Amino acid sequence: MYQEERLIGILQFLKENRRISIDQMCEMFDISRDTARRDLVKLEDRKAIVRTRGGAILPRTHTTIQDYSHRLKTVSFEKQQIGKKAASFIRPGDKIILDTSTTVQACANQIRPMDVTVITNSIHQAEILSNVESVSIQLLGGFLQKEHQFLYGASVIERVKSYHVDQAFIGVVGISESGLSIAHEEDGMVKRNMIKQAEQVIVLADHTKFGVTEFFTFAELEDVDVIITDQLPDEEFQQKLQEHHVDLIVTEEEGSDLWT
Structure with missing residues (x-):
């Protein structure tokens, strides 16, 4: 599987489950932990995720509180x-x-x-x-x-x-x-x-x-x-x-x- 395909899969998983761990990525895509980390770095560079210890979450969206x-x-x-x-x-x-x-x-x-x-x-x-x-x-x-x-x-x-x-x-x-x-x-x-x-x-x-x-x-x-x-x-x-x-x-x- 190409990296871009994995990145799409990671984001879809996050939308449904809120967070993902490196271990989950390794199991889902049959990749090494180093490859999983590189995928997260790529998504972080695109500001699509926030990296956490051992995985990632989606960035928070702030709702503007109107008067x-x-x-x-x-x-x-x-x-x-x-x-x-x-x-x-x-x-x-x-x-x-x-x-x-x-x-x-x-x-x-x-x-x-x-x-x-x-x-x-x-x-x-x-x-x-x-x-x-x-x-x-x-x-x-x-x-x-x-x-x-x-x-x-x-x-x-x-x-x-x-x-x-x-x-x-x-x-x-x-x-x-x-x-x-x-x-x-x-x-x-x-x-x-x-x-x-x-x-x-x-x-x-x-x-x-x-x-x-x-x-x-x-x-x-x-x-x-x-x-x-x-x-x-x-x-x-x-x-x-x-x-x-x-x-x-x-x-x-x-x-x-x-x-x-």
Whole structure:
């Protein structure tokens, strides 16, 4: 097999499996370890891979996080469905936390008039729910992040620590084996403490978030109780969720149930 054919095979394997080892390359292509290393050097020169100790991974692609007002205009049908399913978890008398994400806002939009206490650091979530009868709102005060319209800082974190809630609804930019991640550390620190104060942690994440690791990791998979999404992740990640006892709900599947 020519080198170019192997390089194509390596990239295809990486797209499907995220990483490849030199031992796997030797077995797949019946080549020596030196030849495998030369193939990786060639791909690295083309900026097609990132070499690791003993193999390679695909280079990370960074998603540009648009400002909040723009993201509100592009809330997808999938996110709306995720938000609808999340809102169905809320019962009269519940005390809940809503974070700042647009997917969680899709949940806020679906909350019906009932006796519920909502704690949030999102200007938008508070504004939406201020028009919903019987919903009590605790807006966490702190520094205002103007671009993305959330409140953060030591005062927000200290206030969060004073509450104990039934559920925390959390959005992410990425969810992978490394855990839950977000682009802004100040937002992530607040989310981290929100999770600690909840009996049940419900993560809202459309399928594009799976396999992504962003700048700041604020929680591990073991911190999550439920993930609501629109499509199943790959089998490897499903297995990882099962190992951490995370329940998965897929909105596109009619009558989909929790699995553990």
